[in-house]
Amino acid sequence: MTRSLKNPKKSKRKNRSSKKEEASPSSVVPSAPAKVWQPGVDEMEEGEELQFDPSAYNYLRGFNIGWPCLSFDVVQDSLGLVRTEFPHTLYGVAGTQADQQSGNYIGIFKLSKITGKKRDLVPASLNNDEEMEDDDSSSSDEDEDLGDTAGGNAPVLQIKKVAHQGCVNRIRSMTQKPHICATWGDTGFVQVWDFSSHLNSLAVSDAPNNRDETVIKQTPIMKFGGHRDEGYAIDWSPVIPGRLISGDCNKCIHLWEPTGDSWKVDSTPFTGHDASVEDLQWSPTEANIFASSSVDGKIAIWDTREGKKPKFIFKAHDADVNVISWNRLASCMIASGSDDGSFSIRDLREIKNDSLVGHFKYHKKPITSVEWSPHEASTLAVSSDDHQLTIWDLSLERDEEEEAEFKAKVKEQVNAPEDLPPQLLFVHQGQKDLKELHWHPQIPGMIISTAADGFNVLMPTNIDVMLPSAAS
Numbered sequence: 354m355t356r357s358l359k360n361p362k363k364s365k366r367k368n369r370s371s372k373k374e375e376a377s378p379s380s381v382v383p384s385a386p387a388k389v390w391q392p393g394v395d396e397m398e399e400g401e402e403l404q405f406d407p408s409a410y411n412y413l414r415g416f417n418i419g420w421p422c423l424s425f426d427v428v429q430d431s432l433g434l435v436r437t438e439f440p441h442t443l444y445g446v447a448g449t450q451a452d453q454q455s456g457n458y459i460g461i462f463k464l465s466k467i468t469g470k471k472r473d474l475v476p477a478s479l480n481n482d483e484e485m486e487d488d489d490s491s492s493s494d495e496d497e498d499l500g501d502t503a504g505g506n507a508p509v510l511q512i513k514k515v516a517h518q519g520c521v522n523r524i525r526s527m528t529q530k531p532h533i534c535a536t537w538g539d540t541g542f543v544q545v546w547d548f549s550s551h552l553n554s555l556a557v558s559d560a561p562n563n564r565d566e567t568v569i570k571q572t573p574i575m576k577f578g579g580h581r582d583e584g585y586a587i588d589w590s591p592v593i594p595g596r597l598i599s600g601d602c603n604k605c606i607h608l609w610e611p612t613g614d615s616w617k618v619d620s621t622p623f624t625g626h627d628a629s630v631e632d633l634q635w636s637p638t639e640a641n642i643f644a645s646s647s648v649d650g651k652i653a654i655w656d657t658r659e660g661k662k663p664k665f666i667f668k669a670h671d672a673d674v675n676v677i678s679w680n681r682l683a684s685c686m687i688a689s690g691s692d693d694g695s696f697s698i699r700d701l702r703e704i705k706n707d708s709l710v711g712h713f714k715y716h717k718k719p720i721t722s723v724e725w726s727p728h729e730a731s732t733l734a735v736s737s738d739d740h741q742l743t744i745w746d747l748s749l750e751r752d753e754e755e756e757a758e759f760k761a762k763v764k765e766q767v768n769a770p771e772d773l774p775p776q777l778l779f780v781h782q783g784q785k786d787l788k789e790l791h792w793h794p795q796i797p798g799m800i801i802s803t804a805a806d807g808f809n810v811l812m813p814t815n816i817d818v819m820l821p822s823a824a825s
Contacts, residue, residue, distance in 0.1 A: 354631065354648050354673040354692055354719075357451040358421045358805055370748045388451060392717065392782070404781065411471035411798070411814050412439075415784075418460035419566075420449035420511050424523040425803050427791050428461075428552065429531045433529040433620060435728075436796050441467040441794060445811070446534050448521020450674040457521065458514040459536065461548050465509045469812060511517060511558060513551040514568045518542065522585045524599065527593035539583045543599045545575035545616065576605050577618050581608060586633040591681070592640040600630030600645060609658060616822050625653050625663040637681040646674035646689055654704065665704050669697060682730035686710070690720025696735055698747065713772060722789045728797045731815070732778070736787040742802055744813060752754030761781065779813045 383551040390403060394768040397403075405413075432442060440625040451457045477578035519540035527533040532549035547776045551569075577599070584601030594612030605622035628648035636642035641657040650670050653663035670691035680686040690696040694716040699708040718738035784804035793799040 354629065355673060357777060358423050358707040358786065365479060370630060382501075383715065390782075392741055403782065408760055409779070409814055410469075410811060412467065412810065412812040414467075414508065415807055415809050416464065416508075418449075418462055419458075419514075420451045420456070421451050421805050421807070422447040422460070422521070423788050424448055424521060424805045425789060425791070425801070425808070426524055426534070427793050427801060428526045429528065429659060429661050429794055430556075432795070433673075434437070434795055439467065439469045441469075442650075443467070443796065443799070443801070444531075444555065445801065446524055446526055446548065447808075448517060448524045448536055450520045454519050454540075457519060458518045459517050459521065459524065459534075459546070459548075461513040461515065461551040461555065463509075463511045464810065465812065466506065467508045468506065482509050488490070496782050509559075509561060511560060513548075514550070514566075515546070515551070515571045516568050517544075522583060523587050524601055525587055527589045527590055527595065528591050533591065533595075533796070535587055535597060535599075537584050537587050537599065541578065541580055541583045541601075543577045543584075543587065544573040544582065545597075546571070546573050553554060559717045565634070568610065574614070575616050577607070577609075577616075579618060579620060582607065584630065586630045588633045588635050588643070590635045590643075596635075598633050598635070598643055600633050602629040604628060604630060604647075606630055606633065606645060606655075622659060623655055623661045623663075625655075625666055626651065628673075632676045634677050634687070636684065636686045637679055644679060644773070646675055646677045647816050648673040650691075652687070652689060654697075654701070663729075670695065670700070673719075675720055675722050678725050678733065680725040680733075681727060682725070682731060686725075686730075688722040688725060688733055690735060692719040693720055694720060694737060694739070696723055707709075711776075713776070715743065715777060716741065721787055722802075724790060724792060727792050727794045730817075734790050734792065735802055736790045736802060738786060739744055740782060740785055740787060742781040742784070742787055742800070742811075743777060744781075744800075744816065745774075745776045746778045747776055749776050749778070779815060781809070781811055781813070784809055790792075798822065 361753040362663055384573050400512050425445055428444040428446055444463050447460045449457045472553060476527050494629040500636050516817040519538040522537040522539055524534060524536045532547060532552050534546050534548055536544050580601040582601045584605040586600030588598055590596035597609035598606055604626045605624060608619045609616045626647035626649050630647050632646045634644045645653045650668055650672060651666055651667040652674060656664045669689050673692035674689050676690045678688045684748050685700050685702045686698060687701055688696060688698050695712060697709060697712045698711040700710050716737040716739050722736040724734055732746050734744050735743045784806060786805035788803055790800055798816050800811050802809050
């Protein structure tokens with residue numbers, strides 16, 4: 354049930370960062386580690402500091418939009434369905450967790466001129482000359498070094514801010530109409546917004562980094578107050594444009610049906626969980642099927658044509674099921690992440706029997722986000738309160754001969770642990786209290802993540818082998 358960065362007095366899921374950052378892109382100066390460090394396993398000696406291997410990334414950079422954001426979403430654009438060549442441009446929306454209710458806003462942002470560099474999986478040599486700057490150093494007039502493996506110019510960050518009533522628990526952009534976004538607020542309201550004017554303005558602008566703190570007052574096109582409590586679960590249907598579901602901490606799920614320029618929300622909720630509904634996911638292929646996860650440790654599968662009770666409901670974890678992700682490339686697979694730090698994969702074709710395909714206990718603290726890759730059916734990314742973002746390829750199996758050959762090739766460059774799961778493809782660290790991640794649906798290999806100390810954009814080098822070849 355670990356969720357937000359908000360007031361810790363409300364619940365265990367709420368512990369907000371207290372410092373407001375400047376809205377600016379930032380970078381981390383790369384440096385190669387001497388050994389692999391495992392959170393929760395290895396101890397830090399006095400005077401030691403963690404550094405990262407720049408050869409592990411095609412791109413890595415941090416940025417922020419002001420206050421910390423619990424939730425964000427990638428806004429799909431018209432720049433190309435599959436883009437593999439630098440420079441890149443990305444659009445997104447994010448909701449803040451300000452220290453005062455009146456200080457919250459939705460940030461509509463554009464990050465452009467993202468320049469990276471392709472690297473070999475095993476580099477001939479590693480750069481040991483540069484060191485990461487101290488996290489405690491701060492200057493409101495300079496960008497904080499958070500990471501750029503390209504060694505080039507910083508990307509351009511532009512932001513439009515729209516006032517939001519209360520903290521934003523979750524925000525989602527509609528796939529079919531990306532300028533339409535839904536927000537779940539801690540005030541108990543679900544709102545739908547049209548950000549087309551702001552996105553169009555960003556699209557035609559080549560201005561440098563925009564530090565304008567102006568917060569625009571805008572009226573949402575829909576506001577629903579029928580939930581009896583705040584919530585975190587919301588999802589747009591990938592099959593029916595405009596169809597929406599929202600779930601709350603009072604165990605209720607409401608269905609939204611589009612009616613022209615508005616929505617009709619069914620006042621009779623779907624019920625079946627014994628505790629807070631934490632996440633919702635529509636089926637990627639079936640218009641009337643969706644899944645939910647709950648603090649009761651269960652996952653439920655619902656059919657909107659068959660009443661208000663779940664079609665199937667089963668125990669998925671021994672603790673809260675914080676997040677779920679339905680695989681859009683292999684629609685029989687669903688992933689779930691739990692408060693106990695584990696995540697599981699299930700085959701919904703075997704839902705009446707033993708549907709468990711895999712169960713992983715690598716993370717040491719609650720899972721805060723899980724998402725399947727939109728470009729590789731066997732790959733998913735996971736974030737946790739243990740400050741790690743991990744990428745997993747479920748098609749991998751341990752090959753001792755290949756491992757021995759790899760270790761011989763890198764010699765003393767890597768001192769890797771022996772007990773890592775063979776499916777663990779990549780570990781990203783450096784962010785505090787990671788809360789949500791998303792793959793970019795149009796830029797293979799790019800992941801954006803949000804945490805208490807801002808956003809990271811990362812493109813790991815070792816997932817290049819799974820990507821389509823770049824256009825000539």
